[in-house]
Amino acid sequence: MNIEFEYIMILPVLLGAMLASALLVWWERRLLGWWQDRLGPNRLGPFGVLQVVADIVKLFTKHDWVPPFSDRVIFTLAPTAVVAGMLMGFAVVPYGPGLYIIDLNIGLLFFLAMTSLAVYGVLLSGLASNNKYSLLGGLRSAAQMVSYEVFMGLSLMGVVMLTGSFNMSQIVEAQRDIWNCIPQFVGLVIFLMAGLAEMHRLPFDLPEAEHELTAGFHTEYSGMKFGLIMLGEYLSLILTCAMTVTLFFGGWLGPDFLPPLVWFSLKTALLINFFILLRAAIPRPRYDQLMSMGWKILLPLTLLNLMVTGALALWMET
Amino acid sequence: MEIVLFYIAGSVSLIATTLVVTRTNASHALVYLIISLLSIAVIFFMLGAPFAAALEVVIYAGAIMVLFLFVVMMLNLGPGSVAQEIAWMHPRMWIGPAALTLTLFFELVYLITTQTAVTSGVPVSPKAIGISLFGPYLLAVELASILLLAALIGSFHLGRRYMRSRREETE
16 A cells, blocks of 8 residues: 555545535434424425535534633634544545555554544533533533443454454454354444444433533534534544444445445445434433443443453364 | 654644643643643654554543543632632742752753663554563553552442432431
């Protein structure tokens, strides 16, 4: 892999991620409408696709208000931390054989590092807003994301054990015979739940639960800063799905009649739809339920999964 | 090229660390500390220790600093604490730390001028770290985990007593 090619890859990945998250705003509303037996945005353009353009124009032209009581510098910088962290995470995703920005030998750890940095966007925006709803939302998200990060990382270690590497391309290659979702089913379920808590979408959107916290950490945000926070959330949805596909569903592997990139995109899109369905189907748990489920059920289960996987891996080797 | 990157990351970490000490607003100081840790991770990466770099970001910047920030948010420090901090930042306060730091600095300069480079820049793979951690350094790993377990049990015990007294109050 020469350096020039890596630079060329950056632009399509950036554009693709941005475009996909913009389209997702419309797609999510449309799907939710369909599942909840209503229409959703269907007026502007074919099937309402141009609603995206209208939304973006609205975000750009809205009054971008910075509250006078806030910590101006941090308030302005916090939304960029969300988006920057998520976009960095896309660098290690293998989109096809040889199609990646960087092939790090610590690819998986890099992804975990970048998602853990994205927490700061939420935390700092809650702190800098100087508003009690924002502060409570920020506190909640800090506790939630730090707790779920613990076994998000641990749940992936089973995959690492089976592959013997943190390298994303090697993890995909190791799934030629059998996708990791079968031997690592427990890991997959835990990773999906942890991912859901990390991207704090419904049903785990307690940092911004509107019935109790107005809008949580982004109560004070308006205009394009709010847009950036939303963009970060959609990016994290796409990134988590892309990672799940890479780690558990064979990445770009698939029968030969479609090119690898198409397989990868199809699987990711399917998984994104699954997450949207979860949003429509499952009610939000109470905050203490979420935390105690994390520490008392998911963490021991992850450790057990890790132990069994390790024992089996050793047994198979001898 | 690499030496330029090294000096950029190094100076970023130096400036950020200085700012951590001199900031009066606790949350600003924490943000600079995060930046300092990230630049140190970049230095680790360039020295050929990508695993250490990743752990620096995941654990220090991603988890421990989040908890620090969490505490700062819980304390809800206002302008009062900034004023207090300014009062503490009296020039006389700097004499002791400056003397100690200078001692270390001279020692460092002496070591750099007399010794040959200790960092040969050999890349260390994650596997090699795992093998050395669970081989020659197994005892240290076990001791560290016992310490963490003790801390865990201790905080659980304290928290349970607090919850019990709260429950009795409400009853």
